[in-house]
Amino acid sequence: MSLIELSAFELVEGLKQGQFSAQEVNSSFADQVDLHDSKLKAFLRFDRQECLEQAAKIDSTGSKGNLAGIPIAVKDVICIEGQKTTCGSRMLEEFVAPYDATLISRLRKSDGVFLGKTNMDEFAMGSSTENSAFGRSCNPWHFGSVPGGSSGGAASCVAASLTPLSIGSDTGGSVRQPAAFCGVTGLKPTYGRVSRYGLIAFASSLDQIGFFARDARDVALILNESAGHDQRDSTSSREPVVDYLGSLGSDLSGLKIGLPIEYQSEGLSDEIQASVVEARRVLESLGAEVSEISLPMTQYGVAAYYLIASCEASGNLARYDGAHYGFRANCQEDQKSRSASSTPPDANRLLEMYCQTRSKGFGPEVKRRIMLGTYALSAGYYDAYYLQALKIRRLIQNELRETFTKVDLILGPTTPTPAYRIGEKSKDPLSMYLGDIYTVVANLAGIPAISFPAGFSTEKADQPAMPIGLQLQGPAFAEAELLKATWAFQNATDWHQRRPVLDGVVG
């Protein structure tokens, strides 16, 4: 059995028992990257040498961290000191992070090996990774289809066995949706559960670092090392961290699961609806009680989400102005326009630099959202848009709090459709936004949610069978319950064990 077929948990066990070395593990995955990533384009940067050096150090020092020698791919939105961190944007093409994100420091202490930085939609804005300034990533199940987004690269590389673990970020579904599209397990923890320090902000009140792995046990493994309060992040929680690995089990007796009737909406593919029905049956067989519930406020989620996220983004992305770091447009403005203007030449030149830098440094989707957010925060519109969106957010939070007094978890689809073909939606931002209908609610409410493989679509003329992901949502800090239910489901099914065939080479 090849090492790349093992889960992170199995690799940890094998490394502990000396069955293989960290260098062997890492060179196996590095080989897989070398073999396939030229087509997959999951990684923006991958340094085999650097990765093997980290592994060699772990072998030679006999490091005993809980992730000792385990390769981890990192979405290029998280700062690693001394490494380029681009956010998939021209704006940060040459930006080298001067510090480690708190999560990176923690995983270093656990002796994880950082394999490389993965592709993403620019500043995490998008659902297909087509918005990356550095080219698209592919879905390992069909290179003509998108891997989802914005953490498309991070999902794709786990699905293609280029790494057992990867880190993404989820602002409106950016971990769960690509997890569903690529057939892997993806967790968005509770807001505040994992420090955001060093996660380049898109929408601060919604952003949360999340994890990709093959199964819930691997997610529990890395969450154990990542969760906890960070004094550098004012919004990180002081809620005690539980042992997520230790909480896993296979008996779901007494677990109450709600199935929102609103999630069976128009636009949901029949195949995904069928997977929900099948998953219900499996969960019931494990002892869970599944009942229908109603979440009427959730239909306003996408509208509220796009307003709040864009408003916050318009502020968060203001720092990319060419003055201090990152891209600066080279503007030799023509003298005529200067002398014709009434403003002083200095002010004019500064304005010119800002405009050129931001026009050339940002891609169209980022500009669209900055403009949307700026507009919604402007005098005279604030109350009608931003404030209104905050009210909806509060109503959604209330509705969920109320719901979780009756059920423990909520089951539903992660996405309305499986992965679509590259280019299919990139010209229609609105239809792409609507693909986030099931995922944005968890971000608005700050609750944890997990997407896990639960079936496949049927093969079509222009697309093979694609993975289907379902989502479980829980109340704040219910990661252990989500992981336990998912792990129990995965013990009873084998969807999560299916691997794509890459170029005729079985991964």
Place this chain on the structure above:
Amino acid sequence: MVKSKDYDLIVGLEVHVQLQTQSKLFCGCCTSFGAQPNTQTCPVCTGMPGALPVLNRRALQLAIRTGLALNCDIATFTKWDRKNYFYPDLPKGYQVSQFDLPVCGAGYLAISDPSSRLESKPIRLIRAHLEEDAGKSLHDEAGGLSDTRIDLNRAGTPLLEIVSEPDIRSPLEAKAFLSELKLLLGYLGVSDCNMQEGSLRVDANVNLHVLNDDQLSVATPIVEVKNLNSFRAVERAVTYEAERQWKLWQQDKLTIDQRPKQTRGWNDAEQVTVPQREKEESADYRYFPDPDLVPIVLTADEISEYRADLCELPSEIRLRLQKDYEVSAYDSDVMVNQGRECVQYFEAVAKKTNQGKLAANWIQQHVLQVINDSDCEIEEFPVNVDRLSSLIEKVHAGELDNSRAKDVFQAMLTDPSPLEQVIKALGIENVADDELETICRELLEQNPQIVTDYQGGKKQAIGSLIGQAKKKNPNANPGRVRELLIQIIENT
């Protein structure tokens, strides 16, 4: 109130105070002044991608302390907002400030001037809120206009912005407000208020209330004057603006509704205000709550604790000194305005000598004069509490007359010996009565006219003889000389 017959001057002040914290408002960087550019920075205050702010609780404490001393309502719920604008010295593209829920709400600061040029009056405060400072743009003249450099050492330094109601009616009141505020902040230990280093910055909003053609009172457009780097600049800029706006009103008759607020800068060299770019007026800062920071909740108990923790305030000390030591309002004002150290020095001397009034006089007339001329601190003043007390005791006991005591005081400034030795070194000693009597008899014999005048009722006539006695023997005690002179005249 200074009331011109032509108009009422209306002034409101916005004061930015740099709080005396070790570290910045949202990161651990040092706040000391004068370091090499960009050496006191980190990912947070330089706005690096992914960096997050964490509140410096000390800055919040100082803000609450100041608010309580300014009689402000302290918010039980306060939050942070982003003020969005682009400028190279603002690395995040927004300033973290407080918009609609400032930490300190309405309050007031009473101003007065015991030299009676000003009536005592409260200046109401609208609010005081915390915010982070921006960096500094350094325009390199040598490099031409193209070369602007940014120093972010100051970026993120905690500022408390104190905003007054337009209650100030004259340049003098503006200065009195700022002086009292600065004094208070010094007593509270919240700011060093060093204007040269930018620890205290003032903007003044100025307009006039005038009578229009229908003899109705109307307001003229508001002008905000920025770049006021000293209290004198505030006083002069307000004076200048009053005159300028009065002339302008007579020409254009524009009222507050007919012209947007204008920003002008004070040109200290020319002593004029000059228009600044009006671009800022149209700015929409798009304030919204900063999602990276959590709101602050303060309980009534916590606020009470802060209140109990407050030190005695200048206005309270002034009243107490008058009451406890029977000094005048003017005297207590001078000493309180000098600072806490002076008050402590005074109280120690007053208690030791039991002579409050005398101690106050000595401190004002002699000690403070030397201190203010030589720029030394009262703690290191060579005539310490014990030495001044023993000197005052000698004066009070009549062992030293005032003019000799002044000589002794001067000598004590450079001579650290005990008082008795200093006195001796100056050749000051008590003159025996019989020696004094001899001098007095001689003088009276030489000046029969004075004896006649005295006997005729002009008692003050003997004053000139006292001076002459001191010439004959500088140690002659003027009081004793007077007594002896009268004794001799009346017994003859």
